[in-house]
Structures are given as C-alpha cells and as structure tokens.
Amino acid sequence: MVRWVFGALQNKTTKKVVLMVSAQAGKTQTLMVFCAWAICEAPGPMFWVAASEEACDEFTKARLLPLLENIPDVAKRMPTVRAEKTLNLIQFSTMPLYFRGANSPSKLKSTPVRWLVCDEASDWPPDALGKVQKRVRSYRQSKTVVISTPKDAGEEMHAQWERGTQTFFHFACPSCGHRQPFRFGREKSVLFPEPREQGGFLWDTNDETRPSGKWNWTELRKTVRYQCEKCAAEFRQAEQFKLLQTLARFDRNPTPEPNTESFAWNAIYSLWVKWDDIACEFIAAKEQAENGNLEALKSFVRETLGEPWLMMGDAANADDIMKLCGKYQRGEFWPVTETDKRKMTRILTVDVQKDHLKFLVCQLRAGGEMRLVDYGRVSNFADLRGLQERHGVANRGVFIDSADGNRQTEILRECVRWAWIAMRGSAQESFAHPTASGRVISRPYRVKSVDPFIGTEKANTRGVTRVEWSNGVYKDRLYLYALKGKGPLFEIPADAGPDLVAELQDERREPEKNARGSTVWKWRDSGNNHWGDCALMAFVAMDVSAFSRGADSTLDKKAD
Ligand SMILES: [Zn+2]
DSSP states (O other): OHHHHHHHHHOTTOOEEEEEEOTTSSHHHHHHHHHHHHHHHSOOOEEEEESSHHHHIIIIIIIIHHHHHTSHHHHTTSOOSGGGBOSSEEEOSSOEEEEEETTOGGGGOSSOOSEEEEETGGGSOTTHHHHHHHHSOOOTTOEEEEEEOOOBTTSHHHHHHHHSOOEEEEEEOTTTOOEEEOOOOSSOOSSOOSOOSSOEEEOOOSTTTSGGGSOOHHHHHHTOEEEOTTTOOEEOGGGHHHHHTTOEEEEOOSSOOTTEEEEEEOGGGOTTSOHHHHHHHHHHHHHHHHTTOOHHHHHIIIIISOOOBOOOSOOOOHHHHHTTBOSSOTTOOOOOOSSOOOOEEEEEEEEEOSSOEEEEEEEEETTTEEEEEEEEEESSHHHHHHHHHHTTOOGGGEEEEOOOTTTHHHHHHHHHHHTOEEEEEESOSOEEEEOTTSOEEEESEEEEEEOTTTTSTTTTTOOEEEEEEEHHHHHHHHHTTGGGTOSSOEEBOTTOOHHHHHHTTOOEEEEEEOTTSOEEEEEEOOSOOHHHHHHHHHHHHHHHTTOSTTOOOSHHHHHO
8 A cells, every 4th residue: 555655645746645544554654654755765845744743742753753763864864963953843964854733833834845744634623734735835846645544524634535536445355356445344434335235344243252242352353354245255364465465546536636646544454453453342342332332433433444433324203212112101210129229310401491491300220221201391490499309309410501601600500509510512522531540531521610600709619510511422322323222221201292202303414515615414403402402411411420331420529
C-alpha cells in the first residue's frame, strides 16, 4: 500500500493525498518514509500541522524524529547547531520543517510551503482543516497530505476523502481469484454500504470457545479466520503475507476532484496486528454494546477498522415501540421478590416547559435494565414534589432538564431546595474523566457542581450537582437502539397511550449537506419530543448512577 501512496506523493499532477486509516495501520512508518524521502529527494519547506502544538510534540518529536535520526541519509542533514532545532522549527540542511498547531492558524501564514502535512485531522477544531489548507500559500508543485483516523461520517476529513479517488486495496482470493478488500464484517457500514451474505472474519461459537456462555478467549483465538466473500474459502493469518502480495489498487470514485487521491485501509492489512486480537476486540465491544454501552464499538470502528462512525438504521417507529410493552400497567413497579436480589432504584426525569412540567417515572435495575413506569405532566414544582413523594423517588433520583434559558435560575434553585439533580444536554460528544490511576478516559457525560446563587449575597453557600450529557450519543442510543428493542431490557406499560408513542417518535435523523457539500447526519424534531427528552435523561441517569453494567458511579462520589 505504501507503494501506491508514494506513487501519489511523487506524482507531479497530484496536489492532495488523503489517507483515512486505522490507528495501527503503519501511520508512523508511512510518515517516516515520506519525511525521509522529502528531506533527501524532494526538499522544500514543510509545514507539519497537528491538532495542537502539544500534539506536534507528542507524535512528531517523541516518535517520528528519533526514527528519522536512525536513517543515515537523514541524520547527516540534521542541524548541528541547537538554534536550528527549536520548538517550532527544525532546519535540515536541505529544507526547513515547521511545526504548527491547527488551533492557532494565525501562525500558518508566514511562508510558502511545498509540503503541508495535516496530521490526525479528525482531532482538529471544526473547520480548521479547510482553513489551514486555504491559508497556506502554495509553492511550485506544492502538495498536501492529510492523514487521520476518522471520527464521524460527514466530518471534513471524511468529506475530503470522499471527494478523492476513494482508493481501496484488493487482494485476489487464491481459490477463486475474486478481488476484494479486507473487510471485517457483513453488515452495511459507512465505507461498505451494501450488506453481504458471506465473507470477512469468522470464529467458532461452541462448547470449547464458549463454555456455559462465557468466552474462553484462548480457545476462541485459535478459531479466528478470514472468509472469501465469493467462494467462501477460508484463510488463516499465516497466509496474510501471501494475500498482501496480490494487492492491487481499486479506485471507487469515477469522478474524483482533480488531482486528489484518497486511500483507505484498516488494521486487517497490517502485519503488526494479530487477526485474533481484532476479532476479540470486536466480540468484547459487541458485548458491551448489548449491555447498552456503545463506546467500545465506536472506537473499534474508528480506530481498528478506520471507518467513520455512523449508527446505522432509522429511528424506531410505532411498531417497534409497541413491541416494548411489558406485562404491566401504568404505575406498576417491578415486584420485589425473594429470589431476585438485583439492585433496583426509582427515578423521575423532568422536562421543563413554559407553564408545565413533563415527566417520566422509571425504574432501573442492575445490568442496565429499565422499566418506564409512568408518564404525564404537572403544572408546577410543588406538584412535582408531591409526585416524587407518591412514587417513593429519592431526592437524588430526580433529574431535571435545566437547559431552559428563561427558567434556568428557578430550576437550579428548586434543585438546591430538594437536592435534585440538574441536567444539561450538550453538543459535545464526550467528556474527559480522570481516573484514580491517573489515566484519562472519556464518557458521554460529566458531573459538575454549579452555583445557582452566583452574583448574589448567597453565592458560595450551596451548590447544585449538574450532569452535562451528549445529545447525539444518547439520541443514537435511545432512538436507534433501545427503542428498537436492542440492548438490555427496556419496557413500557401495556397501556401506554398514543400520546407517549407519538412523543417517542418525534426525533428523526436526517442527512444534511453542510456548507462544504459533505453529508452530516442531524437529529431533528418538531417540538413534540418532551417525553423523548425525559427518556434520554433516564438513560443518562442510569449511566451516571452506575446501574448500567460496567460503569462506575461518579454521582455518588461527587454528590455530597
Ligand atoms: Zn474465493
């Protein structure tokens, strides 16, 4: 593959090369060879732009430069004077290499460049990729290289890839000769929009690999293999090298933007990645998804498959929702039995309107299960308090949307009064959580403390716990997943009315062309989605309070 990428880089007519690749797909090696070649054979001022200057330091200086120093032809062109090797610039004897952060575009103008490297462009601030490419003044035969692991379908990096040649690498099946890309599964995805009957990774599920319902990973690994999509012949990784030698480039886009070549490949191609690791990562991620946590699957798709993430499918319709009806009536909680020792709790989630409040009463059970017990509306906070007491919901089980601009102060003060929890939806996808071990993990929500009395004499007296959560992540999970009967049990009462069912169908995901012509998927509603919003908050509450499997409670620790 590197051969074709270099062909593109050396091709005089190609102006832009876009590489959308998995995280372990030899990015460092590709860039190292490219840099060495540019320094020795095609010198010219180079701008290396990463998400931030720190990201430049982290990848380029810590990982790339030490490798370059081991290449004798590059080493002899390294500067010997310290002044020529600064934070922002390395002056090789043949060319300057500048380092810049995409977050400070003003520093990009200074000089015309021959090479512009856009590193991990999916991590850049929104719109930065287009801006950076515009700002850089061109040089005779200048070229832009964009290299990144993708994030979401429709983002700028993915859009630039789509406008290029969309080149895949196909191997030839040794049994039938059919040429095909290495593709993990059979279901449709962003890069493979057609489902297929056979082909991709296989493994055995039997008494040895999965005794009594639990994976025996060692046995499972032994059964991992790849299947030809045409003749169903199976290959082990021992044959990978042989298969890779048959690779040929295949351009999917019949009408690419002039002078733009784009390439995609995933970890299955890599000689450094074990196929059984890929299969195990998927199986583990899939199990987490079945438990309601989609984050591991998302990172598998983006980082291992090198594909942009888009949850497939349409939002649940009335038929899907009616299938969720359990054998109980509105107002009935799960019975407490001697045999079922699973932990349960009751919550109330509330959407605040101009002159009334809409609510859901839900019950959560360990393992991520949820029963929608009742729904309705009350006219004010006093009635809400009465409702809370009637249903035996604890104060820390009441979650109120505080995003309403007009009533925000009032909502926060009610939260102070009753120790309720304020909720706020966010456009952000994830939030960083430092862990006890010092590692930072990301979650689709964050728990903070806010002061509703700020600016008054009562400031700093009492705080409110506020949970910020990702609108996009939880909408995908509710409308494309839970309401379609996927994941842990989610049930609604047998006598749920058409009013509830209508509000749970008000959100639709629609493709939308953004200013640059790429398709992004947006959730749209017609303003009748209040119980839907309450249901979103119930799922957030489940994650925050650790009723979903695998989560740990951040609320309990920060609450008091
Ligand atoms: Zn075949």
